[in-house]
Amino acid sequence: MGKGRSLLLFGIFFYFLTLTSSLYGFQITGATSPDSSGNAHEYIAGLLKAYESQSVQGTRIFLESGSKNRFRYEYFIRSADQKIVTLKMPFEVTWFRFEDEGYLVQNGTKTKVDVPLKDLEDLLIEKLKSCPITFSVSEVLYTGLPASFVVINLPDHSQYRLILMRDSYQFIKIEYEKADSLSIMLYEHLFPYEREVFSEDMNFYRSLPFWDDGTKTTDASIANSDGLGEGNAGPLSAHGALYYDFERFITHLVRFYTLANIEAQEHPGYSVLMVKLELEGDAAPVALLLFRSKDPRNPSRIPEALLGTIPSDYEIAHTEVGRYTIYVFGEAEKARLESILDGLAGQAAEED
Numbered sequence: 620m621g622k623g624r625s626l627l628l629f630g631i632f633f634y635f636l637t638l639t640s641s642l643y644g645f646q647i648t649g650a651t652s653p654d655s656s657g658n659a660h661e662y663i664a665g666l667l668k669a670y671e672s673q674s675v676q677g678t679r680i681f682l683e684s685g686s687k688n689r690f691r692y693e694y695f696i697r698s699a700d701q702k703i704v705t706l707k708m709p710f711e712v713t714w715f716r717f718e719d720e721g722y723l724v725q726n727g728t729k730t731k732v733d734v735p736l737k738d739l740e741d742l743l744i745e746k747l748k749s750c751p752i753t754f755s756v757s758e759v760l761y762t763g764l765p766a767s768f769v770v771i772n773l774p775d776h777s778q779y780r781l782i783l784m785r786d787s788y789q790f791i792k793i794e795y796e797k798a799d800s801l802s803i804m805l806y807e808h809l810f811p812y813e814r815e816v817f818s819e820d821m822n823f824y825r826s827l828p829f830w831d832d833g834t835k836t837t838d839a840s841i842a843n844s845d846g847l848g849e850g851n852a853g854p855l856s857a858h859g860a861l862y863y864d865f866e867r868f869i870t871h872l873v874r875f876y877t878l879a880n881i882e883a884q885e886h887p888g889y890s891v892l893m894v895k896l897e898l899e900g901d902a903a904p905v906a907l908l909l910f911r912s913k914d915p916r917n918p919s920r921i922p923e924a925l926l927g928t929i930p931s932d933y934e935i936a937h938t939e940v941g942r943y944t945i946y947v948f949g950e951a952e953k954a955r956l957e958s959i960l961d962g963l964a965g966q967a968a969e970e971d
Contacts, residue, residue: 646767647756652747662756663747669788670744674698674817677809680862680881681739684874685800690866698817703824704738715824728830739793739804743779750774761791762879762895803873805881864911865892867966872896875962879904888912889919896959898951905949905956909963912942919944936960940967 652660659667674697681691695704703715713724714736721735737745746752754771761768765785772778777797783790793804862869862883872878872894880895892909912919918939926946929935935948936956945963947956 646758647754649753649755651751651753653751659747660754663752663754666783666788667744667747671699673787673789674812674814675789675809676812678807680805680807680869681803682805682869682873683800683802684870687800688870690862690869692862696812696817696820698812698814698821700741700744701817701821703817703820713824715821717821717825722824724824724827725830727827729824729827730830739795739802740790743781743793743795746771746773746779758785766791801874803878805878807881864890865909867970868892868909868963871962871966876959888914889921898955903950905947905951905959907948907959907963908946910944912944915942918942938964940964941970943967 652663676696679693683689693706705713716735721732722729752771757768759766759768767783767785769781780794782792791806795802877897879897882893884891890911894907896905910919933948934953937946947960
């Protein structure tokens, strides 16, 4: 990656840092769905209708912390509730669902599963259709774009927190918290996807031969609550491996903070994770740069031009631990930045 492109990407990242998720005012507070007649609330009905009309493609990051700790990076295409998802890490596999049937795809063959595979998005849609909920909706700006922040409370005391594009209802972020775990799905690089092209893609996957003459798995555990079972079914892709290098840091950040943006980049001699955090009770966002040297014995040599893109009036906390160089900066108090830095330094020390 050339120097000019590197500076451009860092410049874009810091531009997004200056935008806040400003609260515009409540749209809905303490509403319930369905009503006593069994009809979904108007807002929930609109969300479900929009979901059925969408045809999109993009990438997603899934993280879970608590009783299980998982991290996945994946590419997906979806038309209504039919979807094709390709995991890029921690292992490579594709799964797709057509009507009520789910399949795994590897090495040019497919395997049918007894229970259709479902991800965090699918489980949310099921709850909205079948479960009594109370919810609230707030209008916000999310990285400068009109969005809605939705909090959904379920009878079992678990909670969904959503960020949606205000007009299209497209998911940007889904959080699901229950007593022993927190699951988060972040959507990135979203674009419309032609339904005709999606149909062609789906027909291709459906036409693949069955593995072992149509034998299907009888292990329903592979279709668990977050989409796929554990395992390692192949080498990591280059971009997936890049996120995998920072897995312990991402898991730590998700556990304690709200992630607004996340991006990983590869450079000669080092890779870098760039994250924008939103701190509870603080309107100003905070960002961090986590550089990972390819030499395990020495920290990275960071070009001064890259660090020069940090606004001069920002507070900065900085440390080096083993191969890692960490910067945390923003308009928050220095003590708060140092607290974030200490947590990340602890993760780096554990790996080292």
